[in-house]
Amino acid sequence: xxxxxxxxxxxxxxxxxxPHLKTPKHRHLFKDRTxxxxxxxxxxxxxxxxxLIFNEIEKIEIAVRSSIVSNACEFFNDPYWIxxxxxxxSPNKFxxxxxxxxxxxxxxxxxxxxxxxxxxxxxxxxxxxxxxILSLGTLMNVYYNLRDITVQKKIAKEFGLQVKPFxxxxxxxxxxxxxxxxxxxxxxxxxxxxxxxxKYITKPWIKLPTDKLRIYFDICIIKWFLDCxxxxxxxxxxxxxxxxxxxxxxITAMGFxxxxxxxxxxxx
Numbered sequence: 001x002x003x004x005x006x007x008x009x010x011x012x013x014x015x016x017x018x019p020h021l022k023t024p025k026h027r028h029l030f031k032d033r034t035x036x037x038x039x040x041x042x043x044x045x046x047x048x049x050x051x052l053i054f055n056e057i058e059k060i061e062i063a064v065r066s067s068i069v070s071n072a073c074e075f076f077n078d079p080y081w082i083x084x085x086x087x088x089x090s091p092n093k094f095x096x097x098x099x100x101x102x103x104x105x106x107x108x109x110x111x112x113x114x115x116x117x118x119x120x121x122x123x124x125x126x127x128x129x130x131x132x133i134l135s136l137g138t139l140m141n142v143y144y145n146l147r148d149i150t151v152q153k154k155i156a157k158e159f160g161l162q163v164k165p166f167x168x169x170x171x172x173x174x175x176x177x178x179x180x181x182x183x184x185x186x187x188x189x190x191x192x193x194x195x196x197x198x199k200y201i202t203k204p205w206i207k208l209p210t211d212k213l214r215i216y217f218d219i220c221i222i223k224w225f226l227d228c229x230x231x232x233x234x235x236x237x238x239x240x241x242x243x244x245x246x247x248x249x250x251i252t253a254m255g256f257x258x259x260x261x262x263x264x265x266x267x268x
Contacts, residue, residue: 001036008043015185016042019253038248045246046187049215052238053222054180060173060225061136067155068143069131075151079126088145097142104133137174143167159228160202168196169221176218186215188253195221203227204264214255223265236266 005013018025019042020034072081081087083101088094101124105113110133116125124130131139144167146152156166172195179186191213204227206220219239226233240261243251252258260266 004036004040013039013043016040016046019188019250041246041248042187045242045249046185047183048242048245050180050183050186052242053176053186053219056222056226056233056235056238057173057177057180059229060222061177063225063229064136064155064159064170065131065139067158068139069127071155071158072146072151073127075148075154079128080122080124082127082130082142083124087147088142089147090145093141093145097138097145100138101130101134108133136177140167140170140174143170159225161198162200165196165198169224171195172218172221173225176215176222187249188215190214191218204267206260206263206265208257208259208263210257211255214253216251216255216257216260220265227265236261 016039017030020030020039021027022029022031069082072087073079076087078084078087083098085091085094105124112129113125113133116129134142143152143155149163152163156163159166161169171193172191175191175193176186179189190211195212195217197212203224205224210216219235223233223235226235243249257263
């Protein structure tokens with residue numbers, strides 16, 4: 001126990017002690033039959049859940065990057081559209097993005113950036129190169145600021161969504177990715193942003209009541225995107241395997257309905 005506390009940190013581990021405390025929590029009395037191992041199991045479960053989610057979000061991030069770049073390049077017939085203000089609504093937002101691009105280019109040690117500088121005289125590389133050094137959040141801000149809604153619709157449609165739900169769900173994906181990337185607790189954390197529910201659903205989705213601020217809803221959003229990108233994805237099997245490995249986990253605290261596997265989204 002001392003070894004784990006020393007290398008994990010008591011403060012970080014205390015978040016996983018909290019669900020094991022009796023009410024009122026401020027008395028710091030543990031429930032009967034609570035062991036250090038049960039607290040550690042919760043910590044390990046959360047770690048594996050983060051790794052699982054992060055791995056799946058990577059596929060979404062790559063697909064969305066590709067969609068934004070390729071659709072905009074084709075629509076505008078301009079490989080340098082991402083650094084041209086005429087394609088964007090807000091000049092202030094465009095300047096902020098351009099400043100980020102300048103900063104990333106200045107500090108980038110990527111081989112493809114070094115190669116571009118040595119071979120070409122253009123001020124900026126084409127969009128497909130810049131997209132590789134921009135964060136997902138920055139690239140989504142580029143999407144939000146596009147002047148022509150036609151290209152926004154075209155990109156959102158690739159993922160079976162309208163523009164506003166696509167923006168909302170990608171915000172959730174980005175925030176979830178950041179939580180996983182920074183090793184934050186995700187298993188029972190309550191999000192601060194309410195995701196939008198599309199008016200028109202074109203693919204299997206969930207119908208059972210659930211808390212939209214919990215991680216289960218985030219996982220459902222991830223599953224939706226994966227079904228568009230890779231219809232034969234194995235997310236369901238991975239989630240089931242993890243939950244089976246840790247049967248002590250209270251999945252209702254994660255927002256899972258009792259019969260979640262009967263949902264159309266998870267049947268395939």
